[in-house]
Amino acid sequence: MSGRFDGRVVLVTGGSSGIGQAIAVRLAREGARVAVNHVGPAESARETADLVEQAVRECVDAVRAAGSEALLVRADVSDAAQVAAMTARVVEHFGRLDALVNNAGIQVAADTEALDVADFDRVLGVNLRGAFLCAQQAVRHFLSAGGGAVLNVSSVHQVVPKPRFLGYSVSKGGMANLTTTLALEYAARGIRVNGLGPGATVTPINRSWVDDPVRRAAVERHIPMRRAGESGEMAAAAAFLLSDEAAYVTGQTLYVDGGLTLYPSFETTWSSE
Numbered sequence: 001m002s003g004r005f006d007g008r009v010v011l012v013t014g015g016s017s018g019i020g021q022a023i024a025v026r027l028a029r030e031g032a033r034v035a036v037n038h039v040g041p042a043e044s045a046r047e048t049a050d051l052v053e054q055a056v057r058e059c060v061d062a063v064r065a066a067g068s069e070a071l072l073v074r075a076d077v078s079d080a081a082q083v084a085a086m087t088a089r090v091v092e093h094f095g096r097l098d099a100l101v102n103n104a105g106i107q108v109a110a111d112t113e114a115l116d117v118a119d120f121d122r123v124l125g126v127n128l129r130g131a132f133l134c135a136q137q138a139v140r141h142f143l144s145a146g147g148g149a150v151l152n153v154s155s156v157h158q159v160v161p162k163p164r165f166l167g168y169s170v171s172k173g174g175m176a177n178l179t180t181t182l183a184l185e186y187a188a189r190g191i192r193v194n195g196l197g198p199g200a201t202v203t204p205i206n207r208s209w210v211d212d213p214v215r216r217a218a219v220e221r222h223i224p225m226r227r228a229g230e231s232g233e234m235a236a237a238a239a240f241l242l243s244d245e246a247a248y249v250t251g252q253t254l255y256v257d258g259g260l261t262l263y264p265s266f267e268t269t270w271s272s273e
């Protein structure tokens with residue numbers, strides 16, 4: 001593997017599991033030193049806390065096994081003060097910051113008429129406000145350092161509505177504008193901002209179906225390529241968008257979704273014939 005990220009420092013939010021962990025490990029394999037943000041188990045049940053701690057340890061071990069250095073930084077991305085402290089700590093520890101991956105995300109399922117307003121706010125707070133807060137801190141640093149890159153891990157639900165997940169859909173729709181607006185605002189100042197739009201991917205966020213063969217088959221039937229994506233496939237696209245090979249790419253969202261954004265119900269002709 002080439003060292004496309006040799007000497008660079010990348011902060012990955014929500015980096016201790018799933019897509020974020022895969023991105024952290026992939027970038028480490030390509031030479032990056034990685035700051036892995038995790039939210040911490042403070043409000044979790046003990047069992048969940050153990051799982052989080054285990055995932056965090058596994059991620060750090062995997063980055064180190066890739067021959068790189070990992071820094072664990074605990075912060076809730078929806079909290080402005082914690083995000084500022086996290087960014088300062090990363091820059092202080094590594095002496096630089098070259099890229100930010102806004103990956104932290106949550107979802108809450110509920111019929112909209114019954115959706116708890118606090119849950120709507122919580123999802124927007126992590127997925128969209130959190131991405132803004134992290135980008136703002138990173139951009140401040142990039143401006144003084146002469147450039148940098150932001151990758152927003154969005155979703156196919158940036159463009160595909162997701163009924164019963166209103167906060168999630170709205171947050172990812174907002175991410176489209178976060179990506180394009182920041183990209184335009186900072187294009188002339190050496191900062192690139194792109195989005196990654198995963199389709200259904202095998203990660204903990206999808207624990208409701210990934211380990212259940214019947215439910216998984218039901219999900220995969222809807223995907224033109226007839227299979228869910230793997231975190232590593234998301235990480236490969238993320239690495240490209242953050243690398244200098246994408247030096248002329250900004251403001252774009254790359255969907256890595258097995259064709260899920262291609263209007264799958266049109267796969268067979270059902271009209272005009």
Ligand code: NAD
Pocket residue numbers: 013014015016017018019020037038039075076077078103104105106126153154155156197198199200201202203204205206
């Ligand atoms: P995941 O649950 O493994 O990852 C989400 C991460 O965000 C976790 O590590 C979690 O601890 C962290 N997080 C949650 N709240 C946080 C907070 N307040 N501060 C900091 N970190 C916080 O699931 P994943 O599938 O790897 O999701 C990663 C991203 O990919 C999310 O933004 C998600 O919306 C997006 N995505 C996932 C899929 C999929 O099918 N898995 C599809 C499209 C988009």
